[in-house]
Amino acid sequence: MASFSMEEFLGEGALKGLIPKLVAGGWDDVPTIKMMNSEDMDWIKLTQQQKDALELRSHLHDRSLMEYADRLEASRKSLAELLSTSTVVLSSNFGMKRGHVARFIDRASACRVTMPPSYVLPARERSMSISSSKGDEPSRTTERPQHVQTPSKVSSYQERSAEQSAADFKISEGYIFKGIVAAEPAEPRLCGCVQPPPIVEHVAPYSSIESISVQKLTPEYKVGMGRLVATKAPPMKASELWKHKPTILLCLRRPGCVMCRAEAHQLYSRKPIFDALGFQLVAVLHEQIESEIRDFWPRYWGGVVILDQSMDFFKALGGGKLLKDKFITGFLFNPRAIANYKRAQATGFEQNYKGEGEIKGGLFIIGRGKNGIAYQFIERNFGDWAPIAEVIDVCSQLQRELPSQGESL
Incomplete structure (x- = not known):
């Protein structure tokens, strides 16, 4: 299951009801929401539970496993804890099919999209302009750091994912732009x-x-x-x-x-x-x-x-x-x-x-x-x-x- 509907992505858990706040801040579609960093989440005052839920749902969305989002979020476990859970528990407690369990725990198949360093999200620009009008000086960070504190093995996996995604933007030498x-x-x-x-x-x-x-x-x-x-x-x-x-x-x-x-x-x-x-x-x-x-x-x-x-x-x-x-x-x-x-x-x-x-x-x-x-x-x-x-x-x-x-x- 894929989903670019905000309602489907945010679900019925901790993120439900956040749509007006997200839209007001310029985070008005799923691809953009998935690129929020910790500063963005602090700016709109997300709780730790909401940050965990967003990270979990982004992970599931990357792997087309959104059908399990509400059940996994209801467990109140972070993504790191769920990734460390045995396959038997994932199958029995959350009803995940065997193939879906493999896709969920596969840390080498991340589909995360990262912004090139020179680009700035329009939503982030809007937040910066609002902040500047209040006399603040927010960071222009465009990279997406960790949402929550996780074990080193999960952190290193996400770093590798970001590097792999960044490699998608490279063009072979000798490429010339023309029609x-x-x-x-x-x-x-x-x-x-x-x-x-x-x-x-x-x-x-x-x-x-x-x-x-x-x-x-x-x-x-x-x-x-x-x-x-x-x-x-x-x-x-x-x-x-x-x-x-x-x-x-x-x-x-x-x-x-x-x-x-x-x-x-x-x-x-x-x-x-x-x-x-x-x-x-x-x-x-x-x-x-x-x-x-x-x-x-x-x-x-x-x-x-x-x-x-x-x-x-x-x-x-x-x-x-x-x-x-x-x-x-x-x-x-x-x-x-x-x-x-x-x-x-x-x-x-x-x-x-x-x-x-x-x-x-x-x-x-x-x-x-x-x-x-x-x-x-x-x-x-x-x-x-x-x-x-x-x-x-x-x-x-x-x-x-x-x-x-x-x-x-």
């Missing part, structure tokens, strides 16, 4: 008898996407709103999406696919980073199935969701035509697609098989106004994800370059 197309290589299929789909060599022209007619299916998730807008928004030109703010567009094959859900979740988990860079996140679907949208948003994706019924974004990824692949040749006989599926399955996310699943997706990074497409990634094999490090690097460089750019490409 590029990126795609994973394709593995040989059936000893070379089946050729992988070709990929285009150039970024789609801006003219091919600016006038696409899209419909907003969901807004960006905010506390207390309905799971879907009460009335459907009218069609709009796609260029309205990035008129005032640069945008990351994630084009998904099928919202019920576990590989698509995992990709959406790992990208939206970095929302605080993209917020700090001034980017918004938008998911693009090519078909509208109400039940699928309700299951997908905001549990796996809390950003805006739009419908591209004409599939023009998907055609742009393929140089003017849809990139498609058959289930047998594109998945069953494709080692890379199988590996991608296993990677997504490891998240523990639920899945279904509703809807069209053969149309390949990808990702666009689009500059504000008419600055054009800075980057596009093509899902050459089922389940390919745009490298997070590369996406963040492109957004960082685009942020620095935009002020000096003109209004057209």
Whole structure:
């Protein structure tokens, strides 16, 4: 189970009722709350029990184990104490399945997201501005230290996790920022008898996407709103999406696919980073199935969701035509697609098989106004994800370059 709903994440225990206080301080979404440090928690006057509960729920959320959050929190034990509990007790006392116990106690599989040193959370900036108006001088710390005092083995595990997360931001030497197309290589299929789909060599022209007619299916998730807008928004030109703010567009094959859900979740988990860079996140679907949208948003994706019924974004990824692949040749006989599926399955996310699943997706990074497409990634094999490090690097460089750019490409 994934969750980007504040209500689901905070649960019915010690954190219940904190939503107004958190929202007032700018901590208004789950990815941002998970990056709170001890100073932030002291600022909003969290009790030790609430700090312990937040650390526990962040750990469970990282491992898609939120279904156990209320039971584990009710034990009044800290995360360190629970990690030291025997597997038998975790299974018998809290009803954890054997595989979930292994995921819970695995200290090498942390999914924590850390902010690059030069970035500051918008919520933290707001707190600093409020403090400054009162004559205080708070620290501009952006790293997330330990919430509570824990044994050294847990502390060292979290330090390693932070180092591993920081490594995600590194780009190989020689990387040059420019408008590029990126795609994973394709593995040989059936000893070379089946050729992988070709990929285009150039970024789609801006003219091919600016006038696409899209419909907003969901807004960006905010506390207390309905799971879907009460009335459907009218069609709009796609260029309205990035008129005032640069945008990351994630084009998904099928919202019920576990590989698509995992990709959406790992990208939206970095929302605080993209917020700090001034980017918004938008998911693009090519078909509208109400039940699928309700299951997908905001549990796996809390950003805006739009419908591209004409599939023009998907055609742009393929140089003017849809990139498609058959289930047998594109998945069953494709080692890379199988590996991608296993990677997504490891998240523990639920899945279904509703809807069209053969149309390949990808990702666009689009500059504000008419600055054009800075980057596009093509899902050459089922389940390919745009490298997070590369996406963040492109957004960082685009942020620095935009002020000096003109209004057209």
